[in-house]
Amino acid sequence: xxxxxxxxxxxxxxxxxxxxxxxxxxxxxxxxxxxxxxxxxxxxxxxxxxxxxxxxxxxxxxxxxxxxxxxxxxxxxxxxxxxxxxxxxxxxxxxxxxxxxxxxxxxxxxxxxxxxxxxxxxxxxxxxxxxxxxxxxxxxxxxxxxxxxxxxxxxxxxxxxxxxxxxxxxxxxxxxxxxxxxxxxxxxxxxxxxxxxxxxxxxxxxxxxxxxxxxxxxxxxxxxxxxxxxxxxxxxxxxxxxxxxxxxxxxxxxxxxxxxxxxxxxxxxxxxxxxxxxxxxxxxxxxxxxxxxxxxxxxxxxxxxxxxxxxxxxxxxxxxxxxxxxxxxxxxxxxxxxxxxxxxxxxxxxxxxxxxxxxxxxxxxxxxxxxxxxxxxxxxxxxxxxxxxxxxxxxxxxxxxxxxxxxxxxxxxxxxxxxxxxxxxxxxxxxxxxxxxxxxxxxxxxxxxxxxxxxxxxxxxxxxxxxxxxxxxxxxxxxxxxxxxxxxxxxxxxxxxxxxxxxxxxxxxxxxxxxxxxxxxxxxxxxxxxxxxxxxxxxxxxxxxxxxxxxxxxxxxxxxxxxxxxxxxxxxxxxxxxxxxxxxxxxxxxxxxxxxxxxxxxxxxxxxxxxxxxxxxxxxxxxxxxxxxxxxxxxxxxxxxxxxxx
Amino acid sequence: xxxxxxxxxxxxxxxxxxxxxxxxxxxxxxxxxxxxxxxxxxxxxxxxxxxxxxxxxxxxxxxxxxxxxxxx
Numbered sequence: 001x002x003x004x005x006x007x008x009x010x011x012x013x014x015x016x017x018x019x020x021x022x023x024x025x026x027x028x029x030x031x032x033x034x035x036x037x038x039x040x041x042x043x044x045x046x047x048x049x050x051x052x053x054x055x056x057x058x059x060x061x062x063x064x065x066x067x068x069x070x071x072x073x074x075x076x077x078x079x080x081x082x083x084x085x086x087x088x089x090x091x092x093x094x095x096x097x098x099x100x101x102x103x104x105x106x107x108x109x110x111x112x113x114x115x116x117x118x119x120x121x122x123x124x125x126x127x128x129x130x131x132x133x134x135x136x137x138x139x140x141x142x143x144x145x146x147x148x149x150x151x152x153x154x155x156x157x158x159x160x161x162x163x164x165x166x167x168x169x170x171x172x173x174x175x176x177x178x179x180x181x182x183x184x185x186x187x188x189x190x191x192x193x194x195x196x197x198x199x200x201x202x203x204x205x206x207x208x209x210x211x212x213x214x215x216x217x218x219x220x221x222x223x224x225x226x227x228x229x230x231x232x233x234x235x236x237x238x239x240x241x242x243x244x245x246x247x248x249x250x251x252x253x254x255x256x257x258x259x260x261x262x263x264x265x266x267x268x269x270x271x272x273x274x275x276x277x278x279x280x281x282x283x284x285x286x287x288x289x290x291x292x293x294x295x296x297x298x299x300x301x302x303x304x305x306x307x308x309x310x311x312x313x314x315x316x317x318x319x320x321x322x323x324x325x326x327x328x329x330x331x332x333x334x335x336x337x338x339x340x341x342x343x344x345x346x347x348x349x350x351x352x353x354x355x356x357x358x359x360x361x362x363x364x365x366x367x368x369x370x371x372x373x374x375x376x377x378x379x380x381x382x383x384x385x386x387x388x389x390x391x392x393x394x395x396x397x398x399x400x401x402x403x404x405x406x407x408x409x410x411x412x413x414x415x416x417x418x419x420x421x422x423x424x425x426x427x428x429x430x431x432x433x434x435x436x437x438x439x440x441x442x443x444x445x446x447x448x449x450x451x452x453x454x455x456x457x458x459x460x461x462x463x464x465x466x467x468x469x470x471x472x473x474x475x476x477x478x479x480x481x482x483x484x485x486x487x488x489x490x491x492x493x494x495x496x497x498x499x500x501x502x503x504x505x506x507x508x509x510x511x512x513x514x515x516x517x518x519x520x521x522x523x524x525x526x527x528x529x530x531x532x533x534x535x536x537x538x539x540x541x542x543x544x545x546x547x548x549x550x551x552x553x554x555x556x557x558x559x560x561x562x563x564x565x566x567x568x569x570x571x572x573x574x575x576x577x578x579x580x581x582x583x584x585x586x587x588x589x590x591x592x593x594x595x596x597x598x599x600x601x602x603x604x605x606x607x608x609x610x611x612x613x614x615x616x617x618x619x620x621x622x623x624x625x626x627x628x629x630x631x632x633x634x635x636x637x638x639x640x641x642x643x644x645x646x
Numbered sequence: 647x648x649x650x651x652x653x654x655x656x657x658x659x660x661x662x663x664x665x666x667x668x669x670x671x672x673x674x675x676x677x678x679x680x681x682x683x684x685x686x687x688x689x690x691x692x693x694x695x696x697x698x699x700x701x702x703x704x705x706x707x708x709x710x711x712x713x714x715x716x717x718x
Contacts, residue, residue, distance in 0.1 A: 050712055057709045063659075098656065105682060216650075219678045219687050229662060284658035284681070291682040 001099060008095050015043035015088050023081065036080035044071065044087040063278055063628075070271040070621060077264055086621045093629025097284075100633055104288060104640045114167045114186045114207055116151035120144065122195075133202040144194045150185050153205040154196040161192035168210070169301040169576035186210065209567055213303055217294050220306025224596050225286050232279050239277040239611075246270040246615055265617065272614040275624040281603040285635035286596050292642030293592030301575035302585045309571040312554050313589035317534035319484050319582065320523060322548075323491035323501060325541035326558050327475075327579060328466045332367050334375035335447060335467060339460035340431050351379055353460050357452045360404040360411040362386050363394050368448060368464055369402075372413075397421075401450070412453040419451045419458065427458035447497070465497075468505055471580040476505050478583035482590075485534075488526065490519050490548075519548045527552070539582060556582060592642045599635045606631050649696060651686045653679065654715040664714055667706040673699035686716065 001009070018039035027035060041048075044067075051068035067090050074083035118130040120143040128143055133151040136142060141157055144150050149167070160178040168186045177183055183196060185207035202208055221229075247270035251261035290307035297304050304310050324330050337350040358376035361369035373386050394404040400421065401414010412422055419428050428451060447465025451458070476487055488509040491498045498512035511522050527536055538545070538552035546569035549555030557570030558577050567573055574581045610627035613619035619627075655661050661681035668677040668686070673694035678687045688703065690696050697718075704716050 053712050057712075101658075216687070219680055219685075221678070232659075232662065278659075280657060280659050283662060287658065287680070287682055 002102070005095060005098055005102075008091060011043055012088065012091055012095065015039040015084070015091075018042065019081070019084055019088065033075075033080060036075075036084055040071070040075070040080075040084045040087060043084070043091055044068075047087065047090075063280075066271070066274045066278070070268075070275055070624075073268060073271055074621070077268070082621065086625065089622070089625045090629065093625060093633070097280075097629060097632055097636065100636050100640075101284065101288070104292065104636065104643070114149070115211055116149045116185065116207065119151040119202075120148075133205075136198055136202060138198055138201055140198050142196050142198060144189045144196060146189055146191055146193065148189055149207075150183055150187050150189060150194075150196065151205075151207070152196070152198045152202050153184050153200040154182075154198040156181050156183060156194055157197045158195035159193050161194050162190045163187040164190050165576075168206070173576075210298075210303060213305055213567065213573075214294065214298055217304060217306050220308050221287075222290055222307035222311040224311065224593075224600070225290070225307060228279075228282050228286055228600075232283065235277075235279055239274070243270040243273045243277075246273055268621075269614060269617050272619060272621055272624040273611060275621065276607060276610045276614050276619070276627040278628045280628070281607075281632035281635040282600060284632060285599040285603070285639040288636060289592055289596045289599065289639040289642045292640055293588055296643045297585060297588045300581065300584060300588075301578075302581055302588070303567075303573040303575065304585070305571050305573075309554055310589050310592060312535050313537070313572070313586055314593045315533060315535045316537045316554065316586060317484060318486045318488065318526060318530060318536045319479055320488040320490060320526060320536065320538045320548075320552065321507070321579070322519070322538075322540040322545055323489055323493060323498065324466060325577075326539055327472045327489065327505060328468050328501065330466065330541070332371040332448070332464045333467050334371060334462055335465045336463035337460070338431070338463070340427070340458060342457065343454070343459040347454060347459070351376075353452055354379065354462065356406055356409070356411045356454055356459070357413045357450060357462055358386060359391050359406040360394070360402050360413045360452075362388055362391055364396065364402060368450065371464055372450065372462065410455050412456075413450055415449070416451065419453065422453055422456060424451075424453055424456075424458040428461075431458070431460070468501060469577065469579060471578050473505050475579035475582060476507060478580060479586070480506075482583050482586050484586075488522075490514055490522055492516075516545065516547070519545060520551055523548050523551055537582070539579065541577075556585075588642075595638055595642055599638055602638075603631050603635055647690045647694075647696065649688055649690070651688065651700070652717040653684055653686045654717075655679070655681060655684065655711065656713055657681075660711040660714060663710040664707045667710045668703050671699060671702045671706050674703065677703075 022032075022035045022039070025035065047064050048068050050064040054065050067087060071083040071087045074086065116133055119133045119136050120128045121131050121136070121140065122143050123129050136152055142152060142154070146161070150163070156177055156179050158179060160176070163175045163177055163183065165173065165175055165187050167188065168184070174190065175187070177194075182199070183194075185205040247267045250266050251263050254261045287307070290310060293310050294304045294307065297310070321327050334354070337354055339350055339353040343353060354372070354376050358372045361372050377386065390407055392405045394402065396402050397414065397418065400418040401412065403410070403412045405411070412418055416425075416428065419425055447463050450462045450464060452461065453459055479487060486509065487507045488511070489498065489502050489507045490511050492514050493512060495512045498510050502510040511518075514522065523536070523538060530536060535553040537554040537556055538548050539556040539558060540549055541558050549557060549569040554572060555570040556572045556574060557567070558574050558579065572585060607627055610619055610623060614624060653664075655664060658681045661679045664686070665677055665679040668674055668679065668688065673691050674688055675691045676689040680686070688700070690699060700716070700718050704718070707714050707716060
């Protein structure tokens, strides 16, 4: 509770005690009136003051004015205790609401609390000094102790450690880092001491950008929020005029029909009507729901740039994916090793074949060579080291491959052309059947083939491919389960590769061999072909698909850790590369919208019922206060559910 | 030109009123008030003096909601 709220609490307690005490005093008339005025002023002085200012500023119809008129009206009619009690309950309700809203705001902010408070700089005497991250210049060296957050993006100058990225990605997958590695702010250093040379200013660092993005997200209002704003514009005057009519018309009719006019009754009913009508429950709960949804999503590593996108996501019926880096890992991996029978009989198994290939390619910087080396090292982490000393006479033949001497054996590793050059085509054909001689593999073998010959004898081939992410299949399934009608994959890759991946992941539609500009055309065609009210989302890695990201209804960027372009162009950013998060984001979006509608329906219907009861004189000031404050508190409590993701 | 200001406002409806009031101030092209983050983003019209405009905005906001505060 803030100071302001505590003060109100004390006033409430004092007013209650006074009210109870006065009720038991055997007084009447003027003295009773004066005595009741004490708790009334204690609890309501600020409301009266605000109401007075409101009148001076010609801003008449606010809550303060309503409460002032309602309670003063009651007191004028001699209902002292009722007048004080109404004011008292109004204040209790307001206090409760302020605390509830404050709490939920705090808990949402806590979810997004990744802002580092300080950076450590090593002074000349070796002591660490804590400075504000703003004060650290690019190129300075900062020290991050175990347990601390990395405050600024940079490169590790000294030390190695394990980082916890869960604050950014929502998944606590530890990441090993060593000198030379780039690290991004927001990660928590879990083990060793790190010295980091900063590469960005604090304001440009990942963590600042993310915070900016999330904090500004509530500035982009959703359709539901705009609806309420518009609704309030008509609603408030409509209710005010109805109240006025309620106060004047029935007594006038009574007069005209020859009955005595009961002015006071109808004026009180009109006041009750006004108190009930306050639109606060709607006005507060809807942005709070969206804010909660956005907060909950960012705790899972899904950054949503605005309430409008969260809303649009719920109606997504078509999801278009970029292939490389989005559905696939974007790096080559060995998917198959096929030694010939002859090689197996004489020299060894698949691992041996991989060994020769990896050794021969040990100097090459080509991604395929890299993946061969990685695959070899992965077989046996402890013993399998690429040893440059065992390789001599390395010769790279452009467009063909590599030849080298490995452990005294002449090894050739490369494409079909290299094999043809070595006159080994026949052996290759024997192993691979009809498709030999081409580099595009047949059947379910999709990827790049590296043929290996040892001592001028064909030894087998190794298949290297960009494999789908482990979660890709699950992601597509989850999307389909959650009502996405169509999944499309766009890629610049060859048709065979694209169709193979699409089949494996059960994607409905594939467009392959596209240039970046073709992707925009493709998405535009899909956009014109869809039904109104159905949104199209494009998911890319944000590297060269910025135009498509901005063209789609919702642009979702993947793997945004450190990629500025993605954060700029996309509407939703997935902090880890996991495509399965899209379905989760949709789930959050739906839940959030459901809660918003619940609140709209609940608040409006309770208000409508209370308004009718109030107009008929069946609802007193007590019910009116419930309809105002009670409904709001319930709506706020409901809205807070948006925070919980699972 | 766009600027962001920290604000203090107690109720969501008051934030809406502040937004309306800010939008109607001369020199303000667009304004968004967020109750949740207690922030106000103001986009100024071309050539407007942001400091003078913000004084007028503060006055307009105080008029609709006496309790509000804008940290200029």
